[in-house]
Amino acid sequence: MDNGLGNVHDPPVIILDEPTVGLDPRQIIDVRNLIKSLAGDHTIILSTHILSEVKMTCDRITIINRGQVVATNHPDDLVNEVRGGVQYELDIAGATEVATSKLQQLDSVASVSVQSQSQDPDEDKETSQRSLxxxxxxxxxxxxxxxxxxxxxxxLNLYGMQRTQASLEDVFLNLTATDVVSMDQTVEQIAEQIAELQPDTKEPAMEAKSESEDESEKNESENHAEIESENHAENM
Structure with missing residues (x-):
C-alpha cells in the first residue's frame, strides 16, 4: 500500500529504497508485481542490496562503489561483460587432448581447461580416461x-553437461573488491597515531623542575633584598 501511494499523483519517476526488506514471501511477490506494473508508464529506480530481486524486476542495473558508478548494463549483459560469458562443465570419457582441440576450434569457445582427470576401471582402454x-x-x-x-x-563419450553462469552477486563482489587491511596492521597504525598525539612526559617534567628552581632562586633573591633593606633601615 505504501508503495502504491507514490503513484497517487502519477509521477514520472518513482524511487523505492529496499522495498522488500522485512516482507514475507507473499508480500515480496506483491511488491514485485506492483513494480512491474508501474514500469510500463513510469521510470522506477530501485535502491537495494537484494540482487535476486534486482534480476527479477529490473531491466537495467547500475552498480556504485564508494560513490562512483562502476558498471551499468542489462543484468545478463553485465554478467557476460564482467565474467566473460557462459561456462559449461563437460564430463567426458576418451582422449582429453582430442576433446580440447576439437572444442577450441569452435568460434563460440573462448577457452577450455581441464578441471580433473581420473581412470574408470570398468571401461575399456579407449574410454577409461574420464575428464571434467x-x-x-x-x-x-x-x-x-x-x-x-x-x-x-x-x-568421445559425454556423460554429463552442466551450464554455469556467474550471478549478480559474483559481479557485485568482483566490481566492488577492495584491498583488505589486516587487523595487525590496523592496530599498529592506531598505536602509532596515539603515540604521536601523546605529549612527551619527560621534557615537561624537566621544564617543571626548571621553573621550580627559578621560583626558588627568585624567593631567595627577594629575601636577600628584604634583609638588606632592613639592615639599611637599622643603620639609619
Missing amino acids: LLVQLNPGSDDGPALARTLIEAG
Missing part, C-alpha cells in the same frame, strides 16, 4: 548443443 572440462564461451554466445555435437562426432 570447463569450457568458457565468448560473451554473447550460448551454444551448448554445438559443444555436445562436437564431442560426439569426435568419438
